Amino acid sequence: MDDITFAVLGTGGIGRRALEVSQHKDALTPVAACDRHGVAFDVDGLDVDELLAATEGNIDNEVATDGGNGTAAAEGGVKQHGEDRGVVASNQARPSDDPIQEVIDHGDRIDAVLLALPNYEHDFIPRTATRFVEGGYSGVLIDVLKRSRVIDMLDDRSDEFDDAGITFICGAGATPGLLTGAASLAAQSFVEVTDVDIWWGVGLKSGYEDNRGTVREDIAHLPEYDIETARELSDAEIEDIIDDHDGVIEFEDMEHADDVLLERAGVCDAEDVSVGGILDVRNDEKPTTTTVRVTGTTFDGETATNTFSLGDETSMEANVNGPALGYLKAGVRRNCAGEYGVFGPAELMPGF
Numbered sequence: 001m002d003d004i005t006f007a008v009l010g011t012g013g014i015g016r017r018a019l020e021v022s023q024h025k026d027a028l029t030p031v032a033a034c035d036r037h038g039v040a041f042d043v044d045g046l047d048v049d050e051l052l053a054a055t056e057g058n059i060d061n062e063v064a065t066d067g068g069n070g071t072a073a074a075e076g077g078v079k080q081h082g083e084d085r086g087v088v089a090s091n092q093a094r095p096s097d098d099p100i101q102e103v104i105d106h107g108d109r110i111d112a113v114l115l116a117l118p119n120y121e122h123d124f125i126p127r128t129a130t131r132f133v134e135g136g137y138s139g140v141l142i143d144v145l146k147r148s149r150v151i152d153m154l155d156d157r158s159d160e161f162d163d164a165g166i167t168f169i170c171g172a173g174a175t176p177g178l179l180t181g182a183a184s185l186a187a188q189s190f191v192e193v194t195d196v197d198i199w200w201g202v203g204l205k206s207g208y209e210d211n212r213g214t215v216r217e218d219i220a221h222l223p224e225y226d227i228e229t230a231r232e233l234s235d236a237e238i239e240d241i242i243d244d245h246d247g248v249i250e251f252e253d254m255e256h257a258d259d260v261l262l263e264r265a266g267v268c269d270a271e272d273v274s275v276g277g278i279l280d281v282r283n284d285e286k287p288t289t290t291t292v293r294v295t296g297t298t299f300d301g302e303t304a305t306n307t308f309s310l311g312d313e314t315s316m317e318a319n320v321n322g323p324a325l326g327y328l329k330a331g332v333r334r335n336c337a338g339e340y341g342v343f344g345p346a347e348l349m350p351g352f
């Protein structure tokens with residue numbers, strides 16, 4: 001495949017690592033990266049080492065997205081060294097009042113855009129996608145979002161994507177993403193799938209400070225919170241929740257889009273999919289092994305469970321960004337073939 005130029009929207013915990021992982025993939029050139037405060041653009045390819053070094057320990061991950069500050073958490077302690085917050089600390093970047101628009105304005109030079117943006121407002125990523133349509137972009141958009149309900153919001157825009165020549169790959173991180181694809185592959189042994197159980201373990205070696213978006217959004221899955229209440233928590237309150245759980249938080253029945261993404265690929269009904277897991281915010285060792293268990297019946301009447309498990313040494317960052325960039329490349333192939341609209345990770349695997 002020819003060299004693929006791509007942009008990263010959101011250089012927080014995930015987006016920075018996406019830039020780093022892209023250095024290890026063939027034929028991928030990052031040409032743009034932005035956070036809420038600034039944008040770096042170089043059509044010949046960003047100097048990723050410089051950008052990562054300049055933003056190390058200086059990541060913008062305020063709770064605000066495009067709605068301004070206004071929450072207690074937004075006042076909180078973003079790690080910051082020097083005067084420039086986030087990507088602007090890189091000498092390739094400059095401040096911007098609307099960095100996403102600047103990426104859209106360079107859209108004719110960008111084959112694919114990875115949206116590593118927060119999901120504090122469920123419609124933020126769909127709204128951002130609409131901006132790309134309105135800005136005349138045609139290419140690949142890909143996200144790593146988690147929530148099931150956002151997939152419907154993207155589906156509602158499917159005709160717009162089609163008309164614009166956009167191939168949108170949704171839910172293409174780890175879960176959903178890698179594990180959804182694995183479930184789809186494991187299901188191929190069966191003629192009927194009765195259960196898909198996803199159980200993940202994540203140890204965050206860099207702790208809450210460098211993974212604020214992910215940890216806050218995960219807390220929203222606890223029974224006593226939702227996305228609105230989690231958004232309003234201050235950093236100190238989040239640290240208290242982490243303390244109350246001794247750093248290890250267990251989740252059950254999470255609203256993860258693996259369910260709707262497997263249903264739309266024809267693997268099983270969404271209600272037959274369950275997702276849970278354990279997050280250890282203070283340890284880089286996984287608190288439990290990540291597994292996908294797919295149970296079904298074969299054409300010759302046997303009932304069995306196919307199990308896929310991740311090596312405990314693989315980090316969350318590796319399991320989100322490797323697949324995201326792999327799916328990005330699969331999206332570019334689809335786009336070049338004239339296949340537009342919304343695709344999930346399971347649809348890019350063997351089908352039924």
Ligand SMILES: NC(=O)c1ccc[n+]([C@@H]2O[C@H](COP(=O)([O-])OP(=O)(O)OC[C@H]3O[C@@H](n4cnc5c(N)ncnc54)[C@H](O)[C@@H]3O)[C@@H](O)[C@H]2O)c1
Pocket residue numbers: 009010011012013014015034035036037059060061062064065066086099100116117118119144145146171172173174175176177210211212213214215217320
């Ligand atoms: N699917 C998976 O397996 C998986 C795993 C981990 C994280 N995630 C998701 O990845 C997303 C990112 O997580 P994170 O930990 O990197 O979050 P983060 O808060 O660290 O980073 C988000 C970035 O988006 C930027 N941003 C926000 N509003 C913006 C705007 N209007 N314009 C430009 N940039 C803007 C912020 O400045 C920040 O740099 C979250 O939604 C999280 O749930 C998915």
